[in-house]
Amino acid sequence: MTSPTPSRRPEGRRDYVKTITSYLGNEMRRISFERSLRSRSCVHSIDERPEPSVLSCSGCDREGTTWVKLRMCLTCGAVGCCDTSVGRHAVGHFESTGHPVMRSIEPNDTWGWCYVGEAYLVLGGAAGAGADR
Ligand SMILES: [Zn+2]
Ligand SMILES: [Zn+2]
């Protein structure tokens, strides 16, 4: 006959549990903090650049407003106007579709913007590398 496992817990077990619980608590806080940072950073790139099919803002065409600069959605290719324009149709497009990334289609502009990560994207480079606002 084998002797049953003693049910009495070893000394110090409670302290051990307390230590590990507080360690895990700190670890969980650290992870969720890092996760909250990560959700604001961007995983997108603007290296794949479909060419815009039109060079006008369809929202402005419809509403009779004038755009200042044009942006293009990288998800569907829709062209909308920038935040300086009256219609702000580029951000309006994001708000109505959830398409996260646009890029400027102004000549010589090589940057984009991720609405979700709130990050500047530069062509062939890392996010937020000091692009010209
Ligand atoms: Zn992004
Ligand atoms: Zn517009």
Ligand SMILES: [Zn+2]
């Ligand atoms: Zn789109």
